Amino acid sequence: MSAATMLLATGCGGHQGPGSQTAQAAHQRPVERGSVISATSVADLTAQEVESRLKKAGIETAQVRYGVQAHRIIYRTVTAKGKPTTASELVAMPKNGPRELRAVSWLHGTQVYRGDVASVNDESTDRATALLFASTGRAVSAPDYLGLGKGPGSHPYGHPRATVTASVDALRATREFARRDGHTLARSVLISGFSQGGPAAMMVGRALQQGHDPSFRVGALAPIAGPFDLSGFEAGAADDDLNRSPLYLAYFATAWNRMYGLYDTPSQAFRAPYDKKVETLFDGNHTGGEIAAALPRTSKELFTADFLDKVRKPTGKLRRQLHALDTTCDWRPEAPVHLFHAKGDKDVSFANSQHCRRQLIANGVHPKLSDEGNVDHNTTVIKALPEVIRGFDATR
The missing domain is CATH 1.10.260.160 (434 Repressor (Amino-terminal Domain))
Known part of the structure; x- marks a missing residue:
């Protein structure tokens, strides 16, 4: 029986002996958001294999320290209207890493095809990004968002509430899966995202700071090339x-x-x-x-x-x-914020991160804004990732 099947099979059966009423009542209770439905292994790589995969994506490999195991997780969450549904994410964890891991929430950019997300597409930059973060000794939650990957329905592109609930519930699912794997997650979450994932990172950070899930707190924010205006x-x-x-x-x-x-x-x-x-x-x-x-x-x-x-x-x-969506930076983060963009970006202009920075400054926060140079939109994230990791390394 596969690990995924084992997770699904727990508690099922037709026996109606003593205690069956209690069992039935348990099945009738509301299912907890963020609970894991299934886990499917999608990668098991040595550190050298991680480096090879990153080189293929054009990502710097100097920060790789561990091999990585990655799973596609199906978890329970809610729709934009608050009704129960499911979503998928990629969870990547270091092999032979420390027992307690800091989590990285990696929020992907615009995807029109459900099969291009990290949990499904082995060749995607988002898969490679998750492998990179995990290879530095962190647990990675990379949600596909609603309606992408293995999630049902259509994707509610840019919906604020749906973005936050799917991402926070993905963190909860990552925590549950990590426990089953013998790890615990630190409260502090490092949040980064690219393009659509830039405003998503700021929305998720704001929700956690406001107590959306008190078991998590924001450790650092590092949005990349987001359409903040x-x-x-x-x-x-x-x-x-x-x-x-x-x-x-x-x-x-x-x-x-x-x-x-x-x-x-x-x-x-x-x-x-x-x-x-x-x-x-x-x-x-x-x-x-x-x-x-x-x-x-x-x-x-x-x-x-x-x-x-x-x-x-x-x-x-x-x-x-x-x-x-124009005001995802209009708040006062208590954690460090470092924005990344490129003046050569012709998809999402550099002015968007300047817009975000102005809002943060108006709230008394003075974030860094790094220019990745005369490169295109997709190259911006490739260049920024090593800097994001160095920033995360400096936080506690």
Whole structure:
């Protein structure tokens, strides 16, 4: 029987002898969020094998100290509306590491295809990133978020509550799995994330500081190349100022329409013939390459003029929902904050991290902001990761 099957089988059976009423009552109790449903081994690497995998991804290997075991965990959480559901994450842990481990919460960037996340795609940069953090002697929780990986339904792209609950419940599942593996997790959590994961890191950090789960506290925050001014980011996509503007804005439009109702019919947002197929493309089962090939090269060709104006000058509910994502840095972290970005980033401009830094300064915090230079969006995270680890090493 596999480890995953063993976890699922515990407590099951048809015996109705003495004590069965107690057993039935236990099964009827609400299931605890963050509880582990299954665990599937996806990697078991020596330190040398970790180094080889990181080199393949272009990631510096000087900080590797341990081999790594990684598992795909299915755990219990809640939907954006608070209803029970499940989600997946990658949990990576050092082999022969210390008994007590500090946890890293790694929050990934925009993924349109459910199979590209860390728990599923062995070749993903997010998988390599988790291996790197674990190889430094830390336990890594890398949630896939709702609706990606092995989670059911569609991904609620950028939904604040869903981002926090899926990520904190993933930390709870990581703690449970670590105990079964003979480890304990320290209270202090080191939080980092890339692109979409930048604002996610700040939201999760704020929730933990506010006591979302008192058994965890924020040890450090290190967001990388995040769209902290989402209103400005989407307006830039409407104006075709970004690399991949049509893809970013179409993902935003279809996901937020499901959550908030941005349009009544696709033809109100999308020009023909794209109005007949865009929503199907963003079902989580198409790769980024497939979607990009099916879309025009500009937002002007893809969207109606009225919808583009709505994005440039949001009002009402759209404006309120965007404001929540424009203010993920508008609080006072008690833990160190180090922002990373690159002035060469043509997907998410450097101005986004400056926006975050200004909000933090207004709250009395003076974070570092490191410029990774004239490199593109995806290279930014590759360059920043060794610096993130050095910063984490300096915290206690």
